[in-house]
Amino acid sequence: MTDVKDFFIASNTVRNAPDYDSKVLSTLIHTVEAFARVTYQSVYLIDYYKQEFLYVSDNPLFLCGHTAKEVKELGYSFYSKHVPEEEQKMLVELNSSGFKFFDTFDDVDKYQCSMSYHFHLNSGAKSKLINHQLTPILLTDEGKIWIGMCVVSLSSYKTVGHVEFHKKGLCNYWRYSFESHWWKECKGVLLKEEEIEVLRLSAAGLTMTEISDRMCRSLDTIKFYKRHAFEKLVVANITEAISRATLNKLF
Template identity: 50%
Template sequence: MVRKEDFFISSNSVHNISEEEYQKVELLIKMFDAISRTTYQSLYIIDYYKKDFLHVSGNPLFLCGHTSEQVKQLGYMFYINHVPPPELNMLTEINKAGFNFFHTIPTEERTEYTISYDFHIVNGKKQMLINHKLTPLILTSDGRMWLAACVISLSPHDTPGHIELRKSGMTQYWEYSLVSHRWVANKGITLNEREKDILLLSAKGYTMNEIADKLCVAIDTVKFYKRKLFEKLEVKNITEALSFATNYKLL
């Protein structure tokens, strides 16, 4: 049985955050609220001192029928109430493995890392596969995570998992195996200029014939690159390819 306390581990215990320090982050909360109005994604600020959510944006897509204020009050009970039990266990394992990795990183580099993973949320009979990207916002003086930003979006995958930890600006990343229960280095995916051109032109709504004209190549060349691109990204169509490429900053 997963409890709220299972999402907070002793190695990241945060102490003695004053009300004055909370007042200083009010501007940060207002900024998050403003950003949330420009996107369908949901933005949370996680507070590891109070062991709760400091802010939940009002975007309704990922709130399972609750208001943002209700989700804020629920905190991690929201996940306990709306995530399938096997995936709840996965989330607590990810949390522990992520913090274990986090504390091996030099303190001055910790805010450059982001962990990403997919899981279902359940609202009545409806399930939705979502992606969480979590990155440190403010660390304590000894390098522990006080506040973290969490960006929730639709998952580009078909199944839960896909646990990855990335450092900003690096192609290489680390993938967590739920079978071996360890992090494995992955060299990552890069796109060549032709693949990027085809994706960017597709994003602008150009047809394959129009892309071929723009790039001064045969339409069969465009088809070849698109097929290889789908294989490389393990996606089925251009919409999924665009989602994957933007999600992982490949463009």
């Protein structure tokens, strides 16, 4: 069983106490709370100096039967309790390699970066594969990630891992290999504007016929755009396509 201290190593530990301005942190928490309330996203904030959760939204997606307050109090021991042991080792490795990779960017660029990965959460006999997207919110004066925000969603994959590192504005991204323990730069997915529009309208709940009318294209043309988007994203259905497009920042 992974110990909580295993999640906090040199690459993601803040040594010097940051300025805990109560007004700044209160505004931050209220902002994220409003975002979670309006979007009904599952969100939490991590304090890497105090090594605890600063905020946990009450969306039940990743709470495993706990209240948001209970998960906040559990902190990283929540993962020791609800993540399969072999996958805990994966998360520990990501904490090390991911934060080292963050440190290769300058402070301004760090705010444009995010890391995405997939793992299981167990709640009793039930298990669900989820996705975490982690991004910095506040940095210390030394450029270390002080407060990070994580958005939790159901995974569009069928297996764990699939670790990706994205920087806003770049088409290419980096994928982490657990075999070589290294980040490899990969060519990003490029969708045509029409393909993106089909996915965007599908996400809004429109049928293919309605999308055809909205875009003033034939139904066969809409199906052509959809098929090509699926091929580029390597997915089998519209739910996976929307999720994968979101992860790749195509919307």
